[in-house]
Amino acid sequence: MQQYKPDEIRKFLEKKIKPVAEKRFIEFGMDKEEAEELIEEGIDSIFSKIFLIEKFLKDKNYKALIKLTHSIKGVLLNLGLENEAEAFKKVKHMYENGKNYIEIETQTRKAIKMLLNEGK
Numbered sequence: 880m881q882q883y884k885p886d887e888i889r890k891f892l893e894k895k896i897k898p899v900a901e902k903r904f905i906e907f908g909m910d911k912e913e914a915e916e917l918i919e920e921g922i923d924s925i926f927s928k929i930f931l932i933e934k935f936l937k938d939k940n941y942k943a944l945i946k947l948t949h950s951i952k953g954v955l956l957n958l959g960l961e962n963e964a965e966a967f968k969k970v971k972h973m974y975e976n977g978k979n980y981i982e983i984e985t986q987t988r989k990a991i992k993m994l995l996n997e998g999k
Contacts, residue, residue, distance in 0.1 A: 883995075888929060891995040892922050896958055903959035921958045925951055929991060936984055945974045948987060955994075966990035 883891070897918055904914035928951050935944040948970040955964035967990045973983050 889926055892926055895996055896922055899960055900958040921954050924954050932987060941974060941980060945971050963994050966993045
């Protein structure tokens with residue numbers, strides 16, 4: 880993630896999230912304008928949290944990291960990105976099951992890569 884500029888990360892998020900979330904919200908009966916507003920709020924939330932993840936990993940602040948990845952998971956579920964949410968959910972489960980911090984960091988980075996569609 881570090882090789883990307885913030886505007887590139889935002890574009891990756893928009894490309895990944897908008898089509899899925901828009902379809903989901905329209906199916907729930909929302910009008911397009913309302914759906915777009917919720918999608919933008921979700922993207923803004925995830926966008927800001929991604930940068931905090933990097934900070935928490937660098938600082939080895941794993942309790943804050945777990946709270947943050949849990950929050951991202953919830954936003955992703957609301958937006959209809961279940962697979963990506965599951966990748967962030969694994970981080971919390973690894974922490975709760977006593978996995979070492981290298982494994983937790985590795986899973987966190989995998990979840991971010993999946994979200995940003997790196998390599999695809």
